[in-house]
Amino acid sequence: MKIKILHKTPKGFLIGRGIRNVKINSVVTYKNKKIGKVIDIFGPITNPYIKIRPINKDIEVPEIVYIKNDKSKYKNTKKRKK
Template sequence: MGLLGKVLHLSKNGNIIVSSSKLRNLPRTGVKAFDSDRILVGKVSEVFGPVSSPYVSVKPFNKDNESMIGKMVYV
């Protein structure tokens, strides 16, 4: 597993927004994302923002994602 980044907030449509400044390879759309306990969180739906510090939108599998804010996400 590789570090994807830290969860910043939830988008208006409920996606998890992850900030990552140290990605060597950007994740592809559809790649599964996990929390630090290796529990499946969701799938990468979009990578956007500047190349030097991209943001990743993860479409979650759970509805209660407020607890994810501030935690690390992995792919």
């Protein structure tokens, strides 16, 4: 999922705009590098604002970042009995 970064707050957080399927604690990446985590979602439901805590407060972030999809195909499977 694409997230457009709007600005950086004085405390070092990043504010972006995204889509409604974003979840808190999702990993934010750029060029396959982890740059932070989603810590808050606020604003309108259809196009919410997303607050991101970067790994490094001095990080230079591009205009577009991506949220890694945490869905695993093995997440809800039951363990086999032997």
